[in-house]
Amino acid sequence: MDNYFYNVALKGATHIVDSNEKARFISIDEGTKPIYRQITTPPNLLYIDLPENNTFITDDMGMAVFEIDKFGNVVWEQKQKDKTYFGIIPINLNEIVFNAYSYGRVEKLNKVTGEANIIYDGYMRDIVPAEGGNLLLVGHEDKGKAVIIDVEGKLIWESNPEFYYPRGVWQKEDGNILIVDFRGKAYEIDYYTKNIIWEMKGFNCPNSIQETINKNYLIADEHNNRVVEINPINKKIVRTYSRDLWSPNYARELKNGDWLICDTDNNRVIQINNQDNMVWELSNMHTPNRAVRLEP
Structure with missing residues (x-):
């Protein structure tokens, strides 16, 4: 090797x-x-x-969005005073979409040309990929709802505004929408009827959610200082990672099964394997709130 x-x-x-x-x-x-x-x-x-690919990070109090290679080098960044960021998606090697939260807008940026376009107006708290190359966003405006837009900003779908303070969102393989709300609950919404068809309580300010490869739900349970994997059928926790975590804002399962975690108040991003061993750490951040890996 x-x-x-x-x-x-x-x-x-x-x-x-x-x-x-x-x-x-x-x-x-x-x-x-x-x-x-x-x-x-x-x-x-x-x-x-x-890591084989670069990592994209939004750093709240650092007022910056970064692209970082596997050696920890910053290969691209945007910083602006009094501009906080919350969510990022690399569309391809040159284009990214990120949430300029303090300005109440979502922007698409070409890193090469510097051209930036506002594609959505609103205070959104999460951005994730959706079916068909679209973008799924969630935020607490209009009483809290999720929306799907295309990469130019055209509205494709929106949920009913019935959430208190939604912070994380995901589209399942079957098309349904997962949402975690800061009041301590996780939900599944039927894509077509927009009705809540599943919910689970017992979290403390959950901040992100994802359907995993094995169809479980991965949740960053921020104020319980843990990341949990839930079996949605019996609502049992099947795996927990909490070692030295402090207010983890975000967790993502990578294609190899590892977890990429924003250990926010420890000012770092970490990657752990399925034996709960840390295999990668990016320190010297401020308060990273979203981290995604470009995995074509």
Whole structure:
């Protein structure tokens, strides 16, 4: 198997393992500033695959949106004073959609040309891909509702406005819509009737939801400081990750089954495998609230 740390060193970084078994890449050009950390335990230290694709992050208090490569280098960013961001989707290698929350709008941006267009007006709290290359958004305006738009902003679908403070949303493979509400509940909405056909309580300010590969629901249960996987049939928790988490805002299952988590109040983004071992960590953030991996 390739020695990935050696390959990183060829790119101009030094691999250091400290007494806590934390492996760090240190940029030579920037002195001792850590640009990336990968955490695991020997003897596997040199045999952990790095992410193959870039990670896109919105950082609330950092007032920035980032694209970061697998070595922790910022390859693109946008920062603007007093402009908070909450949600991001890479459409392709050059175009992204993100939520400029404090301005109450969703923008589509070409990173190469710098051309930006407002495609939706509204204070939305989450943006995720929807069927047919469309975008699914949810927010608390108009009493709280979810909407589906195309990448130019045309309205395709909207839910009934019956939610208190919806924070996370997802479209299932069967087309139905999942929503988590800050009042502590998760819901499933029938796409065609727009009726609530499933709900579960017992969360403390849940902030994101996703249908997993095995058809369970992955929820970032923010104020319980945990990420949980729920079997929707019996409403039982089948897996919990809470190790050292502090107000996790977001969790996403990657194609390889790992979880990508915004450990928001710990100012970092982490990736854990199905043995709950951390395999990738991006530190030195402010309050990251959304992180997605570009996985074609």
